[in-house]
Amino acid sequence: MPKSGALDYRSAGVDLDAAERTMEGLKSLVASTRDEHTLSALGHFGGLYAVPGDVASPVLVSSTDSVGTKVMVAFQARRHDTVGQDLVNHCVDDILVQGARPLFFLDYVGCGAMEESVVTAVVGGVATACKENGCALLGGETAEMPEFYAKGEYDLAGFIVGVVERDRILDGSRVGVGDVLIGLGSTGLHTNGYTLARKIVFESMGLAIDDEFPESGRSVADVLLDVHRSYLPALSEALDAGRVRGLAHITGGGIPGNLPRTLGSELGAVIDLNTWEVPDVFRVLREAGGVERDEMLRVFNMGVGMIAVVAPEDVDSVMEGLSRGDCPAWVMGEVEAGKGVRWT
């Protein structure tokens, strides 16, 4: 029993027992993502993962990311089960562009007072998406920082490790003039442009989180929390067959900020903006915010979450494979000499 007036960790705002209970509740969820390579249980200091033996010259591909201010939409909507999925799918896509398939994932949640239901929803979303992507949730950290994060708020970062055969790394070196760009549809804003989107929706348009988002028949919460798409299922077959020469994940910076990174230093692209219909959400944001077209293209994915670079002779077979899945795909342009992205 602490002396009267004595300080302890709980009175300072940190409840180690509650943290342990939350961990306990997540164990079975996390266990469902494990496979034969996973050697450790939750609660160890570090997670253990045996390097798969079926890769001759394994190169690990690793990335870290957050979902940015999309978490603030989750706070407003009091819906915490989707941002974890966003985080995992975003990270899966980030390493997919180098040809890697995911092995394992770790999450970091920084929060104020830990609310068991919130943390469980967030990490539950992470575990769900890990399972969907065949990726072990190997560990994580929930840091309770009551004076730093506001009550009910949290930030969320993810770390992924995947593997690729050394001679299968996508590094732009196989991309050439005349290669075809295949656009793969996004499911909405994914995880980028939320600072601007929120300003337009909640300030310029004056909408509340539960209002209907114009021309959608859905709420603002529904539209803004659409889950970032993982392109692993859509692209696995083409990648396994060696028919993908490059991939660009369209995140912050949009197409002009991301496509050039996969084309190498001497090449550019020409993209026909008439080959797809920009989804309503972007049109509404552009009109309501009075945002210039080039700014829209730099901040948002505009309906294109991933671009695959494919040799002309492989386009038909890649498109046929893609047509069997549920991800929209279309030929949107081609690689040309000279740097930069041109629009037609």
Place this chain on the structure above:
Amino acid sequence: MPKSGALDYRSAGVDLDAAERTMEGLKSLVASTRDEHTLSALGHFGGLYAVPGDVASPVLVSSTDSVGTKVMVAFQARRHDTVGQDLVNHCVDDILVQGARPLFFLDYVGCGAMEESVVTAVVGGVATACKENGCALLGGETAEMPEFYAKGEYDLAGFIVGVVERDRILDGSRVGVGDVLIGLGSTGLHTNGYTLARKIVFESMGLAIDDEFPESGRSVADVLLDVHRSYLPALSEALDAGRVRGLAHITGGGIPGNLPRTLGSELGAVIDLNTWEVPDVFRVLREAGGVERDEMLRVFNMGVGMIAVVAPEDVDSVMEGLSRGDCPAWVMGEVEAGKGVRWT
């Protein structure tokens, strides 16, 4: 030129060009941590790391952590070059307890408006510690969230991947009754207990960040920002020689919360509290906060940052090896039958 009244990303608080400039300034710093296994440059989507060929049956060990509210001391002190070192060393120690040596590290910085000098100092600290630990800084993410983080504030999470030979994993299975516990000195609070420590120092004691910390001859900032020690240099030799049966990194939960995790399910420990002098910083905090001894032992490391479990016949050689380094080490107790930690 945006139309008058039109919204763009910069007016919404995010400056993509400034972010790019900060990245550019960090390139050489980060490059200094790379080695022959590092296949990617900064700016790729994911970092590439070839699995070392000198490990027969490689198991990856991965962990994520933050430095908790120690960042708030850094804000007050306007000193941002040490928390990155804390983060790396903490993570190195977390995987060391399973016998792993670090391969690579990624950092996540969530912040308000990105201040180039602050981000550079933080990531500079990360890179410095990576270099000291022979660990590549493979990538990172700096997320600018101006409405979420206050100006000048940031959270910091780290992610480490190391490797261990499968038959060298430290999992507690080699620990037996009568094994000796060797304590390794901490350099201060390391990264745990800051919520309570800050409450005591800034509220109960009423000190300011630049005041002298009692009985130290140093400022509050200096004492509270002492860098978390990496035990990799001290323990490498004993680990390579197979003379370590278990390791416990003393973090949140203190000795009673961390030592049992390395002892397996049937064993406990008896520790002689008279074998070391608890550093002044803990004594001052205890007295000023009126904190119970057991609470102190549960929240703080009390001068013991790592505990090594060693067979009785190996104690002399391990202690001799440790005496050549600069990390204090002493025999503090032993493993006994029955669960729990007893103090004598």
